[in-house]
Amino acid sequence: MIYEIFMPALSSxxxxxxxxxxxxxxxxxxxxxxxxxxxxxxxxxxxxxxFYEGYLGVIITPAGESxxxxxxxxxxxxxxxxxxxxxxxxxxAASQNGSASPQKSEDPPAKLVSSPTAAAVASIPxxxxxxxxxxxxxxxxxxxxxxxxxxxxxxxxIDLAKIAGTGPNGRVTAADVEAFLQPAAAPVxxxxxxxxxxxxxxxxxxxxxxxxxxxTQPLTTLQKAVINNMNQSLSVPVxxxxxTITTDALDSLYKQVKTKGVTxxxxxxxxxxxxxxxxxxxxxxxxxxxxEYKSNINVxxxxxxxxxxxxxxxxxxxxxxxLYSLSRNWKGLVxxxxxKQLQPEEYNSGTFTISNLGMFGVDRFDAILPPxxxxxxxxxxxxxxxxxxxxxxxxVASQMQVNLTADHRVIYGAHAAQFLQDLAxxxxxxxxxxxx
Numbered sequence: 001m002i003y004e005i006f007m008p009a010l011s012s013x014x015x016x017x018x019x020x021x022x023x024x025x026x027x028x029x030x031x032x033x034x035x036x037x038x039x040x041x042x043x044x045x046x047x048x049x050x051f052y053e054g055y056l057g058v059i060i061t062p063a064g065e066s067x068x069x070x071x072x073x074x075x076x077x078x079x080x081x082x083x084x085x086x087x088x089x090x091x092x093a094a095s096q097n098g099s100a101s102p103q104k105s106e107d108p109p110a111k112l113v114s115s116p117t118a119a120a121v122a123s124i125p126x127x128x129x130x131x132x133x134x135x136x137x138x139x140x141x142x143x144x145x146x147x148x149x150x151x152x153x154x155x156x157x158i159d160l161a162k163i164a165g166t167g168p169n170g171r172v173t174a175a176d177v178e179a180f181l182q183p184a185a186a187p188v189x190x191x192x193x194x195x196x197x198x199x200x201x202x203x204x205x206x207x208x209x210x211x212x213x214x215x216t217q218p219l220t221t222l223q224k225a226v227i228n229n230m231n232q233s234l235s236v237p238v239x240x241x242x243x244t245i246t247t248d249a250l251d252s253l254y255k256q257v258k259t260k261g262v263t264x265x266x267x268x269x270x271x272x273x274x275x276x277x278x279x280x281x282x283x284x285x286x287x288x289x290x291x292e293y294k295s296n297i298n299v300x301x302x303x304x305x306x307x308x309x310x311x312x313x314x315x316x317x318x319x320x321x322x323l324y325s326l327s328r329n330w331k332g333l334v335x336x337x338x339x340k341q342l343q344p345e346e347y348n349s350g351t352f353t354i355s356n357l358g359m360f361g362v363d364r365f366d367a368i369l370p371p372x373x374x375x376x377x378x379x380x381x382x383x384x385x386x387x388x389x390x391x392x393x394x395x396v397a398s399q400m401q402v403n404l405t406a407d408h409r410v411i412y413g414a415h416a417a418q419f420l421q422d423l424a425x426x427x428x429x430x431x432x433x434x435x436x
Contacts, residue, residue, distance in 0.1 A: 001078045001082070002057065002075050002076070002077055002078070002082060002085060002086050002089055003051075003052040003054065003075065003076040003077075003078070004072040004074075004075060004076075005036060005037070005048070005050065005072065005073055005074040005075070005076060006070055006071065006072055006073065007039070007061070007067045007068065007069050007070060007071050007072075007073050008039065008046075008048060008069070009069045009070070014069055014225070015068065015069055015228075016066050016067060016068045016069060016221075017039045017040060017066065017067065017069065017221070018039070018040040018064075018065070018066040018221050019037060019038070019039060019040075019061050019062065019063050019064065019065055019066070019067070019073065020038040020039065020040045020045055020063065021037070021038045021063050021150070022036070022037050022038075022059060022062075022063055023035050023036055023037060023038065024036045024037070024056045025056065026056050026057065026058055026059060026083075027055060027056065027083065028055065028056050029054075029055055030050045030052070030053065030054055030055060030056050030076055031050070031053055032050060032051065032052060032053045033049050033050070034049060034050055035047045035048065035049050036048060036049065036050045036056065036074070037073070037074070040221050040340075045340045045341075050076060052076050052078075053078075054076045054077050054078045054079070054082075055076065055077045055078075055079070055080055055082075055083055056074060056075075056076060056077075057074075057075045057076060057077035057082065057083040057085075057086025057087060057090075058074065058075050058083075058086050058087045058090045059073070059074045060072055060073050060074055060075070060090055060093075060094075061073040061074070066221070072093070075089060075090055145160055145165075145172045149172050149173055149174045149176060149177045152174055152177045152178065152181075153177050156177075156181060158177060158180065158181070160172060160177075162180070163176050163177060163180050164176070173338070173339045174306065174338070174339065175338055175339070178306075220309060222305060222309035222311070223309040225309070226309045226310060229370060229371050230368055232371040233368050233369050233370070233371060236286075236369055236371075236407055236409070237407070237408045237409060238369050238405050238406060238407060238408060239405075239406060239408050239413065239416075240366055240403055240404065240405050240406075241403070241404045241406070241413060241416040241417055241420060242364065242401060242402065242403045242404075243401075243402050243403075243404075243417075243420040243421070243423075243424055244399050244400075244401055244402075244424075245399065245400055245401075245402060245423070245424040245427050245428065246387075246397050246398065246399050246424075246427075246428050247382040247398045247399065247400050247427065247428075248397055248398050248428075249427065249428055249429065249430075249431050250267065250271075250427050250428075250431045251382070251398055253267070253431045253432060253434070253435070254267060257323070257435065260324060261324065261327050261328065261331075262323055262324060262327045263327045263330055263331070265301055265327075265330050265356075266315075266323055266326040266327040266330055267323070267431070267434060268354060268356070268379065269299040269301060269315050269318050269326060269330075269354060270318060270319075270321075270323055270326055270434045271423060271426055271427055271431070271434060272299055272318075272352065272354060272377065272423065273297045273299050273315075273318035273319035273352075274319055274426065274433075274434065275419060275422050275423045275426055276297050276319065276352060276419075277297065277319050278422055279415065279418065279419045279422070280293055280294075281293075281374070281410065281411060281415055282352065282374060282375050282406070282411060282415065282416070282419045283297055283351050283352050283374065283375075284374050284410055285351070285372055285373050285374045285407070285410065286374065286407055286409045286410045291410050294351040296316065296317055296351065297317065297318055297319040297320075297351060297352070298314050298315065298316045298317065298318065298349050298350050298351045298352070299314070299315045299318040299350065299351075299352055299353075299354060300312035300313065300314045300315075300347075300349075300350025300351075300352070300353040300354070300370070301313060301314075301315065301330070301353070301354045301355075301356070302353065302354070302355040302356070302367075303334060303337055305337070305338070306338065311337050311342070311347055312347055312350055312353055312370065313330070313333035313334060313336075313337050313342060313346060313347055314333075314345075314346055314347060314348075314349050314350045315329060315330060315333070316345075316349060323434055323435050333346060350370070350373065351373060352373060352374075352375060352376070352377070353367070353370050353373060353375075353376040353377070354376070354377050354379060355367040355376060355377070355378050355379070356378075356379040357378070357379075357380065357381075358379055358380050358381030358382060358400060359381070360381075361381055362380050362381055363380045363381060363383075363401055364378070364380040364401040364403060365378050365380065365403065366378055366403055366405060367403070367405050368405065369405050369406070369407060373407075374406060374407045374410045374411055375404055375405065375406040375407065375411060375416070376404070376405050377402055377403070377404050377405075378402065378403040378404075378405065379400060379402050380400050380401040380402065380403075381400060382398050382399065382400035383398060383399070383400075384396050384397070384398055385397060385398070385399045387399070402420065402423075404416050404419070404420055
């Protein structure tokens with residue numbers, strides 16, 4: 001019997017997936033539940049496991065190419081004798097569709113060095129997408145390498161055996177390879193102003209290789225996903241409300257807690273989450289059934305990816321999580337996001353989003369509303385300003401500009417203004433309460 005391996009739907013927005021690498025080659029024995037192929041979804045690299053036992057008969061979609069969700073990407077033969085039948089079936093399907101012939105077994109793709117990845121259960125029954133687990137390779141002395149790290153090493157002629165992995169179970173990540181490529185990079189000078197560094201909730205993206213002018217660079221799967229989301233946002237009637245917040249008290253608190261591992265991202269996310277408790281409408285979203293009030297406050301924070309695009313790791317239940325745990329959670333989320341190991345619920349469960357470009361010295365900007373949410377807060381950099389007090393005196397205070405983009409089908413101007421007013425009051429007068 002011949003079985004098909006389909007391109008799984010790894011997220012609700014995924015329409016096609018890209019084959020990062022085939023772990024098995026044509027003719028290899030395949031066990032039920034064994035990883036066969038690594039698929040790049042819109043946000044992460046996923047292990048796809050076979051639902052059947054047999055032999056990988058033929059690969060329809062080779063590494064580096066994409067296929068629509070639900071389409072066959074390979075055939076598994078129940079016995080060795082049926083491999084020829086699988087090839088004939090694939091060739092017949094290719095001729096009917098007018099597509100390229102399947103990859104020949106005598107020229108199999110390179111095997112992937114074992115790479116456990118985060119994932120979710122696929123919606124198509126012919127494949128199983130694995131959850132994070134301890135790799136067998138980690139106990140057999142074989143090196144664990146992420147697909148992207150392998151690609152970078154291959155492009156630069158690097159021997160992976162020379163690189164020590166910093167990921168889970170000693171996994172070599174893309175960041176490890178990039179660090180190996182630039183061992184002599186000069187350290188970045190520390191910011192002279194604590195306020196400037198305090199408004200950097202997400203690490204800045206690493207410098208990428210220059211692109212040759214006059215050429216066209218294909219979009220990555222992640223970039224395509226971002227474009228799809230932005231196109232969806234065009235149909236939403238939005239409005240924007242700005243507010244100036246004095247950050248002196250928040251900066252003072254940050255100086256006290258940053259030695260304990262607390263990040264400014266955690267402080268801002270916590271402040272937003274606590275304020276959202278008083279304004280559930282700002283945490284709601286529009287649907288065909290009406291206004292959906294969320295049961296949890298999950299704050300997503302935009303992070304730029306090294307290879308283009310962005311992702312929004314989610315601090316779940318941010319209002320109920322203590323500040324120190326929130327900071328630890330954020331560090332883990334960013335590390336997994338850079339390694340493309342986030343589970344779907346770690347990037348698609350946000351109910352409110354924060355985007356911060358203050359780290360680049362940006363004063364103010366407007367953010368685009370992510371699909372499925374009611375509002376997003378754009379945060380500019382905090383810097384000293386000469387301000388007038390209520391009694392007519394003049395003083396210097398650190399201030400930042402924030403702009404709320406909101407879905408006008410759910411939120412009205414007064415709602416947005418009241419939310420920003422309460423957020424400013426918390427940050428300006430009582431930020432110490434965030435540590436309780």
